[in-house]
Amino acid sequence: MSRPSPYRAVKAHVLARIRSGEWPPGTLVPREEDLAETFGCARMTVHRALRELADEGVVERRRRAGTRVALPTTRTAPVEIPRVDREVEAMGASYRYLRLARATEPASPSAAARLGVPEGTEVLRVECLHHANDSPFQLEERWISLDVVPAAREESFADVAPNVWLLERLPWSDVEHVIGATNATRKVAGHLGIEPGEAVLEVERRTWLERRVITYVRFLHPGRFYRLRTAGRPG
Amino acid sequence: MSRPSPYRAVKAHVLARIRSGEWPPGTLVPREEDLAETFGCARMTVHRALRELADEGVVERRRRAGTRVALPTTRTAPVEIPRVDREVEAMGASYRYLRLARATEPASPSAAARLGVPEGTEVLRVECLHHANDSPFQLEERWISLDVVPAAREESFADVAPNVWLLERLPWSDVEHVIGATNATRKVAGHLGIEPGEAVLEVERRTWLERRVITYVRFLHPGRFYRLRTAGRPG
DNA sequence: GAGTGGTCTAGACCACTTT
DNA sequence: AAGTGGTCTAGACCACTCA
Incomplete structure (x- = not known):
């Protein structure tokens, strides 16, 4: 001591x-x-x-x-939601990023509601996959508000993960997480290399910059392998 | 202002x-x-x-x-893990507690490892169900270390939920949470009123008092209905 | 060695809540 | 009205880390 x-x-x-x-x-x-x-x-x-x-x-x-x-x-205990690439590297595994899709499109009703923009507003949708040692670790589907981040229109996200790209450019003022469990659809199972119907952990995150939603993202993790962990003390 | x-x-x-x-x-x-x-x-x-x-x-x-x-x-965002009874009441629903099972038994290898006691040590196992408006909301399976909480031997937990009983008697010094997703077994599905195989959110918690594990508990929530929520700010 | 943050003091006055 | 915490001051010295 x-x-x-x-x-x-x-x-x-x-x-x-x-x-x-x-x-x-x-x-x-x-x-x-x-x-x-x-x-x-x-x-x-x-x-x-x-x-x-x-x-x-x-x-x-x-x-x-x-x-x-x-x-x-x-009293309640804090849970940390880590950044995937760092988490993978902390486990001693190699991290790999793969973009699956990228498109500017009119916001669907649900995307518009989550981004807080009028329905039909042009938004950017990016779908990508994060690997640990070449096995799929996290499937990510993201919407980015082009009103708040116009520069995203020029970025392909082919080599840089959206979260890294965003964090390097923008500060944020608020964040909200929703954690749940859901069954893998056939498409999700295909991407994550699991069976359809298997339980997946679902983390949704919305990030604000001064009252405007920057981005809404949905992460899916194979429930068999992935856990959110935390340790806390009352003081 | x-x-x-x-x-x-x-x-x-x-x-x-x-x-x-x-x-x-x-x-x-x-x-x-x-x-x-x-x-x-x-x-x-x-x-x-x-x-x-x-x-x-x-x-x-x-x-x-x-x-x-x-x-x-x-930076990471804190997630609060609320107490179920309060959460239910906060939603404006009525809360009901039901004890399913209670037994003192020798610790199985996995229970012993989680409680940090030698295998075969006598521990208390309690299984119970929490309802919101009479529909199952959380299935709880808990092990209590009788070395740390000898008074639990005399408590039936028929009417008082173990977490409430414990919190009223004992302080704690550390807590760990593990959050994951899993598929409902037939037994779990029966208790929660869902179909076998449906995704459930699994929260495991260990609570310490000065290096000794007080209790290890596993909560299962129907994934379709239950979400952990949080909001945070960078400062 | 020098420059930064980390902590402490011995007061002071203010803000709020209960009596 | 009184008692508690909330904040502030204008210094001081220490601890750490970089050059």
Whole structure:
């Protein structure tokens, strides 16, 4: 262990009491001023420790009412949705990208709804496949709003994956994910090298730049092989 | 809008530059001291703003090297895994819990591995079903380590869901989730009221208390109806 | 060695909520 | 009205990392 800085010491102290069960949910944590005196440090130092614990959902703070240990039921764990190419490489496998289709076309009702544009607006649709060690790992179907990203009209996406291309050019302000499970259609099964009807993990993502949808994308993964993983702590 | 506090103003200023594209990834953000002068505030105030942006993954900071706009590719979005009963109620549906089975039994090899106990150790297995408006919403199979939670031996779980019971009694220090898709077996399909072979969303969760696994649980949701959802921002 | 961020202090005043 | 957290200041010194 290294010497913990004072604010870390305060955090650790409070967390240890909570985890040991000594301070069950609802317990009133000592006032900042008292903790500062206990630890022989400034109130700002204690404040930072408690503020971070509050940000992490470990405690709840209200002026006048003080700081209380939060009910663990209100806490949720973050799940990370990784970028496929990096994930493949992290597994020590070789990554390969293959474009299946690219077309500018009038937005279908569902695509228009998801991109937030009028039906029939010209949008770019790209379909591609990501491989790990030459076996299909992710099937991607993507719509890009040409209003927001006009430069995409000139890009073939034959060699560069759309997510890489987009991320290098555009910042984003909001993102939404929807995760579900579905049965592989014959077409999907053919691309992923599985049997029709096999379960596939479906991740849909919409990305915004200041209220306008940049892109809507649907990823399909073979359910037998692919998992989303995460680890988290309450604090 | 209300008057933002100075540190929020600094955060907003930096975020706006990044989102507008004026500061693309890799751009060097002004030094704390310079920003403090620009905003006419103390360096600590700027520091807090930049520290929060760094915690959120928007910028990367290194001593001597300064603060740089992070590559958006390194950012990930959090997904919240909600508690089922609350989720059902949030949809305006009525929630119902049904215990299917409860038994203390020697840990099978796979259960032992997941709980981190020797094979054959006595563990508690609970199987139950969660309903929304009387239709099955989630099938749950759970193993509880009796070494860590001896009190569970006396609880029937006939009326109280294990997660609620556990959360009211025990704090936790770590959690891991694995999300995948699988095909419903005949038994699973029967419980969930779907056809065998239909895609189901599978969420596995392990919860630790200081290096010891409290419980391992596997949730199965009908893929046709259930989705995990999230929304996030880069900062 | 020099320049950046990381942390801390010992105050101060403000904002909010409960009494 | 009083008590709590929320924020800020104007310094200070330390830790790390690059040149």
